[in-house]
Amino acid sequence: RRQAIQAEDLCNIMNNCHTIRNFFRCHEGFIHWSRELCSIMLSMLDRSGDGFMQWNEFQELQQCLVQWYQMFKQFDHDGSGYIEANELVNIVRTQFKYNLTPQSIETLLKRYSRVIMWGGQEKCLIAFDDFVSVSVRLRAYTDAFRKRDQLQNGGDSGTCTFAYDDFIRCVMCL
DSSP: OOSEEOHHHHHHHHHHOHHHHHHSEETTEEOOOOHHHHHHHHHHHOTTOSSOEEHHHHHHHHHHHHHHHHHHHHHOTTOSSEEEHHHHHHIIIIISOOOOOHHHHHHHHHHHOEEEEETTEEEEEEEHHHHHHHHHHHHHHHHHHHHHBTTOSSSSSSOBOOOHHHHHHHHHTO
8 A cells, every 4th residue: 555645535534534524614514625625735745746645744734734724713703714804914914924915915815715795794705725725825836936036045025037847837736
């Protein structure tokens, strides 16, 4: 038997392991971990680039998920299972320490939020699975940028150059 898992395996584990299902609950019941979300979570930690997640990478993923879940719950003040758009912006800036422009924030909100009628008014809300998606992508894209940062200072204020093929591999894996 192999010692690593693929995205389909991760999806089955996340959706069928009672301990995981019970820990990551939302107001609607259990979170459904889609194959797409499992694929991007695997890609974020697949250091060998072989499409498989090793045990130590799975453990790191679980640590990330627990931290993100606790952070999400901290900002989900009413326990609704959603955070508001301004709370996501606050998390990105204060917790993740990403210095994004208002245009980048707007792009994130368009991609990861849902407009829902809440308390008689429309609100821009983010569910936990979407929060995980944006967290994974921000981390992975920032890591890819920092590896190529021409200033080599590990920050996100420099510049980098991607060959087209390198760029496609970075963005298509997520």
